[in-house]
Amino acid sequence: MSHTHPELSAPAPLPAGGLRVIPLGGLGEVGRNMTAFEYDGRLLLVDCGVLFPEDHHPGVDLILPDFEPIRDRLDAVEALVLTHGHEDHIGATPYLLRERGDIPLVGSKLTLALLGSKLREHRLKETVHYEVAEGQTITFGPFVLEFVAVNHSIPDALAVVIRTGAGVVLHTGDFKMDQLPLDGRITDLNEFARLGDEGVDLFLTDSTNAEVPGFTTSEKDISPVLERVFAKSDQRIIVACFASHVHRVQQVLDAAVAHGRKVGYVGRSMVRNMAIAQELGYLTVPPGVMVDAKELADLPPHKQVLISTGSQGEPLSALSRIAQRSHSFVHLEEGDTVVLASSLIPGNENAVYRVINGLSRLGANVVHKGNALVHVSGHASAGELLYCYNIVKPRNVMPVHGEIRHMRANADLARATGVQNVVLAEDGVVVDLVDGVAKVTGKVEVGYVFVDGTTIGDISEASMKDRRILGEEGFLSVIVVVDSATGKVVSGPEIHARGFAEDETTFDEIRQPIIDAINAAVADGATDAHQLQQTVRRVVGRWVNRAHRRRPMIIPVVIEA
Structure with a gap:
C-alpha cells in the first residue's frame, strides 16, 4: 500500500x-x-x-x-x-x-x-x-x-x-x-x-x-580475492551465490581450473540455470572441470569446489541444509572454506547470519562480504x-x-x-x-x-497477523460447558495452551475468575454462547497480559448442554 x-x-x-x-x-x-x-x-x-x-x-x-x-x-x-x-x-x-x-x-x-x-x-x-x-x-x-x-x-x-x-x-x-x-x-x-x-x-x-x-566496484576486482581464497585453502571450498549469477560462477570455474580443482553444482536452480547459460554460450566451462556433485566427494578435499545456492540464508536451500548438517551428501569438515558471494538483501540479514554461525560452529572458515570483497x-x-x-x-x-x-x-x-x-x-x-x-x-x-x-492470494494481511501472533505470542483455547436452562457452568474451564510453561498449575488462578465472569454475565442477561465467549476472551486476555506480559491468540468455546 x-x-x-x-x-x-x-x-x-x-x-x-x-x-x-x-x-x-x-x-x-x-x-x-x-x-x-x-x-x-x-x-x-x-x-x-x-x-x-x-x-x-x-x-x-x-x-x-x-x-x-x-x-x-x-x-x-x-x-x-x-x-x-x-x-x-x-x-x-x-x-x-x-x-x-x-x-x-x-x-x-x-x-x-x-x-x-x-x-x-x-x-x-x-x-x-x-x-x-x-x-x-x-x-x-x-x-x-x-x-x-x-x-x-x-x-x-x-x-x-x-x-x-x-x-x-x-x-x-x-x-x-x-x-x-x-x-x-x-x-x-x-x-x-x-x-x-x-x-x-x-x-x-x-x-x-x-x-x-x-x-559501484567492478566485477573484475573479485577475481584476485577469489584467487587468494583458493591459494590459501588446502581443503574443500564451497561458494554460495545467486543461482543466476553467471559471471560469479565463471570466476569460480576459472579459479578452480587454475588450482587444479573439480567443480560440482549443488541446488536444483543452480544446476538448471548454469546448464542454460552454458548451452547459450554465456558461461564457458573448460573441459574436464565439471563433475556430478555426488561424485565430487570421492576426490581428496583439496581437489573439490562446490557451487551452491543459499547465499540469502533461505531455510530450504542447499547451504542452509549444509549448515544444519541435514544435507543428503555434503557434510562439512573442520577447516573447509565457505564463500558467501552475494549481497545481503534487506530483511535477510538475520537468516544469513544464522547460516554463517551454523557454518562457523562446524569449523568452517566463512568468507563473506563483511570480511572480504567477494561480492559487488x-x-x-x-x-x-x-x-x-x-x-x-x-x-x-x-x-x-x-x-x-x-x-x-x-x-x-x-x-x-x-x-x-x-x-x-x-x-x-x-x-x-x-x-x-x-x-x-x-x-x-x-x-x-x-x-x-x-x-x-487467499491469505489476507489479517491471517498473516494471526500467524505472527501464533508464532510470537502463543495460543490459548478455553472450553466451558454451561447449563442451557440456568446458565451455570457445569464443566470446565478446560484450558489448552501452546507457547506457555508446561506446568499443570499455570492456569489454576484464572479458572475461578472465568466462572465468576460467566455467572455475572448471565445475571446481567447474557444468554447466547457468543456473548459468553466474548466475556471469557476479555477475562483471559486481561489476566494473561498482566500475569505473563503476552497477547496470545485466545479461542474461547462455550458449549450449551
Missing part, C-alpha cells in the same frame, strides 16, 4: 493523448517489480517479479505483485517486457499467464531461456515470445519499443525505450556502469546520450544503490546515477526499484543535476504523463499477494 500519498483517491479517466504509469510492485521494496503503462486504452507491462518472504511472513513461499488493478483489462495487454532474468523481475510471470496465457513475452535470449524453464516447471505451455537484443525496435499496438544494452549482475540485461504519442519513456531496468565487465558488454551510454539529445520525457531509474556514494552490487551507485541524469537530461524523473529511502535518495540526485520535475510514487500510486509533464493523479488499491504452497 502507498504511504507517501495516503490522501489520494482513485484516478480520473486518462486524458486523451496521455500516458498512465501504474506501479503494481517494486516501488517501496526490493523485489516483485512490475509496472503497467497505459496509452490509448491499451496496456504494456514491464517486468513481473516476485518478492521473497521475510521473518514476519510465516509460512509464505513467495509474494507476488497485485494484478487486481489490471485483472479485468488483461485482454488490453499488448505485451510483457522482461528487462532481465532475475527472479524479482520474471518470477511472477507464470502466475500472470495463468490468468491470460497468450500474453506476448518480450526479452533477451538468456532472459527468455530462464523464463522458459520456469514455465515448464509450472507446467505452462510455451507462449508467444519475441527475442530481442540491444539496438532492435519492435511495435505492439500503440507502443514502439527500443532496447538498450545495460550491464547488471546477470548477462543480457536491457533497458527499454517506450515511445507513444505522449512522449519518450526510458526505463533502465536494473543496471550499473561497470567499465570492465567480465563479458565485455557495457551499459550503452552512447545510446543514453543520443536519447537525451532527442529528448526523454520520463526517465524511470533503478534506485537500489542511490544511497551509496561514488561508483549489480546496481548503479550515486555517481553513476548522476552521470546518467546529466547525459539523459530528462524532463521528468520517476525513481523505481527500491525501498522508500532509496527512491528518496535517487530523487535528490535527480534534483541536484537540475531535473525540475521528480515524481515520487509507491505501489499503486498512479502517475500520468500529459503534455510533457508527469504528475501523481490518484491511487489504486494494491497489496501483497501471498503464495503459500498451492494457495495464491
